[in-house]
Amino acid sequence: QQQVKQSPQSLIVQKGGIPIINCAYENTAFDYFPWYQQFPGKGPALLIAIRPDVSEKKEGRFTISFNKSAKQFSLHIMDSQPGDSATYFCAARAPGFGNEKLTFGTGTRLTIIP
Amino acid sequence: DTEVTQTPKHLVMGMTNKKSLKCEQHMGHRAMYWYKQKAKKPPELMFVYSYEKLSINESVPSRFSPECPNSSLLNLHLHALQPEDSALYLCASSQDPNSPLHFGNGTRLTVT
Numbered sequence: 053q054q055q056v057k058q059s060p061q062s063l064i065v066q067k068g069g070i071p072i073i074n075c076a077y078e079n080t081a082f083d084y085f086p087w088y089q090q091f092p093g094k095g096p097a098l099l100i101a102i103r104p105d106v107s108e109k110k111e112g113r114f115t116i117s118f119n120k121s122a123k124q125f126s127l128h129i130m131d132s133q134p135g136d137s138a139t140y141f142c143a144a145r146a147p148g149f150g151n152e153k154l155t156f157g158t159g160t161r162l163t164i165i166p
Numbered sequence: 167d168t169e170v171t172q173t174p175k176h177l178v179m180g181m182t183n184k185k186s187l188k189c190e191q192h193m194g195h196r197a198m199y200w201y202k203q204k205a206k207k208p209p210e211l212m213f214v215y216s217y218e219k220l221s222i223n224e225s226v227p228s229r230f231s232p233e234c235p236n237s238s239l240l241n242l243h244l245h246a247l248q249p250e251d252s253a254l255y256l257c258a259s260s261q262d263p264n265s266p267l268h269f270g271n272g273t274r275l276t277v278t
Contacts, residue, residue, distance in 0.1 A: 086266065094272075095258070096269050097269065141208050151267055152214050152222045154267070
């Protein structure tokens with residue numbers, strides 16, 4: 053029940069396209085859903101996060117869409133650039149728990165080709 | 167540049183060596199974490215310090231020993247490691263245990 057399933061494992065998109073990364077969860081108690089971006093040789097960095105009281109959150113070119121009934125959330129990158137090439141991890145956490153209970157997805161390696 | 171600084175960036179050690187990884191943050195964060203990350207995998211939590219006290223130890227072998235000398239510093243002491251312990255070791259901090267994580271860039275450890 054603590055799992056977060058992430059797909060696809062890898063994704064190649066042409067510059068300017070809109071890559072979409074999907075995550076699904078089983079634990080309906082999860083109430084915090086962050087996305088992390090990790091470049092090679094670097095640590096993960098928080099990109100954007102959403103709580104289930106909204107269906108969409110946008111920060112710059114990055115948008116999270118949240119579907120509570122389907123228990124799914126996804127990351128969209130508008131006008132993607134080669135500099136967006138990185139590994140993306142979704143994550144989820146239940147209320148009443150700290151970061152020790154943050155469950156990560158398996159990661160998506162995104163490549164944006166010029 | 168990340169505000170969580172980890173040293174060294176790379177470390178190669180033999181199975182009989184003793185070494186330490188160091189992590190420093192000056193953001194006033196009161197929770198600090200050690201994660202282990204294998205290639206193409208998500209980070210796995212090892213230890214959590216909350217207000218300088220060890221609060222979580224995720225069944226990590228005793229050859230890994232954490233230490234939190236003060237609220238800004240976190241060490242990971244390594245002894246008698248195995249080749250399968252080779253990984254990227256990430257330190258992270260957060261303002262409190264519920265706030266967003268800030269990761270360092272990690273120490274790439276190779277055990278020979």
